[in-house]
Amino acid sequence: MNSLEGKVSDAFLKEFNLPKEFISHEAIANAYYTYEKCESMAKLIKDRVNFDPKIAIICGSGLGDIGNLVENAVSIPYTEIPEFPRSTVLGHLGNLIFGNLSGLPVVCMQGRFHPFEGYSMSLCTLPIKIFKLLGCKMVILTNAAGGLNRVLNVGDVMLIKDHMSFPLLSLKNPLIGVNDERFGPRFVPINKLYTKSLRELFKVCSHELNIPIHEGVYGTIGGPSYETIADSRFCLTAGMDCVGMSTSHEAIVAAYCGLKVLACSIITDKAPTDYEDEEPDHKEIVKVAAAKAKDIEKLICCFLSKIKEDLSLIE
Numbered sequence: 001m002n003s004l005e006g007k008v009s010d011a012f013l014k015e016f017n018l019p020k021e022f023i024s025h026e027a028i029a030n031a032y033y034t035y036e037k038c039e040s041m042a043k044l045i046k047d048r049v050n051f052d053p054k055i056a057i058i059c060g061s062g063l064g065d066i067g068n069l070v071e072n073a074v075s076i077p078y079t080e081i082p083e084f085p086r087s088t089v090l091g092h093l094g095n096l097i098f099g100n101l102s103g104l105p106v107v108c109m110q111g112r113f114h115p116f117e118g119y120s121m122s123l124c125t126l127p128i129k130i131f132k133l134l135g136c137k138m139v140i141l142t143n144a145a146g147g148l149n150r151v152l153n154v155g156d157v158m159l160i161k162d163h164m165s166f167p168l169l170s171l172k173n174p175l176i177g178v179n180d181e182r183f184g185p186r187f188v189p190i191n192k193l194y195t196k197s198l199r200e201l202f203k204v205c206s207h208e209l210n211i212p213i214h215e216g217v218y219g220t221i222g223g224p225s226y227e228t229i230a231d232s233r234f235c236l237t238a239g240m241d242c243v244g245m246s247t248s249h250e251a252i253v254a255a256y257c258g259l260k261v262l263a264c265s266i267i268t269d270k271a272p273t274d275y276e277d278e279e280p281d282h283k284e285i286v287k288v289a290a291a292k293a294k295d296i297e298k299l300i301c302c303f304l305s306k307i308k309e310d311l312s313l314i315e
């Protein structure tokens, strides 16, 4: 048993008079970061930056340059935030960047946490709760993903209209455990998760900037292994247009906390669906994402400038 488990299961044991074997790992992990603990982490960050972000942006693999566009930036490395997780994946720098983007106060997360790194779902989504406590109204989630639908080409941007997640469908959900209503409700409807009006606004930007985008379903697998051919074929048949290892659980926690969500993928490779297809390679994925990041950056900046004109869109 690690030290976290020890502390948390004590609380559970007392409350429910149950042996710790009755409590799932996700529930134990979730209980560790209480509302009060998240509040004190948010306060520590706020005291340091003295800034009130309205929008949080999570940068996917190789997409961290979005953070470099932030004006009057104040950066906090994750290592300087007690009890905040650490980035361990290539292409995820590990900084929170506060400042203005397209005239709006933002916090940009240069590097996300993935379940395959060994973090619980609740730890992967902890930053979303902290963004909520910092006063954010919406999150923009970005990721690198492998294209399944053959209309998607390497370098394309896909706006996420829905998701399908194997981990979430199989009881690896960050909301498992005792619920604290101060964050959000016990049961969370997610059939309108990726806000339609915001997607429409993003499409307007696509037209104005002449950057064509697709719209489709993002699929989450656990990773860190990529897909077998049979996996990819199954995912495609099931309705996924592209596949990655993040985002869906973050979107769910955002909705739970009452934050609006916009999410998009950069298609960095074609997920293999034939036995002759090339193997995905993370270094290459990061390279492609970084090379194509400009399109997503322009789209996000345009999107933010439109939000600035009508802040009621994210209220």
Ligand SMILES: O=P(O)(O)O[C@@H]1C[C@H](O)[C@@H](CO)O1
Residues within 6 Å of the ligand: 059, 060, 061, 089, 112, 114, 142, 143, 144, 145, 223, 244, 245, 246, 247, 281, 282, 285
């Ligand atoms: O953080 P994202 O979802 O962009 O990272 C993708 C999924 C895996 O972490 C990795 C696979 O190459 O890139």
Ligand SMILES: Nc1nc2[nH]cnc2c(=O)[nH]1
Residues within 6 Å of the ligand: 144, 145, 146, 147, 221, 223, 226, 227, 243, 244, 245, 268, 269, 270, 271, 272, 280, 285
């Ligand atoms: N095939 C594949 N390509 C990716 N590119 C980024 N993430 C992924 C993934 O999970 N699978």
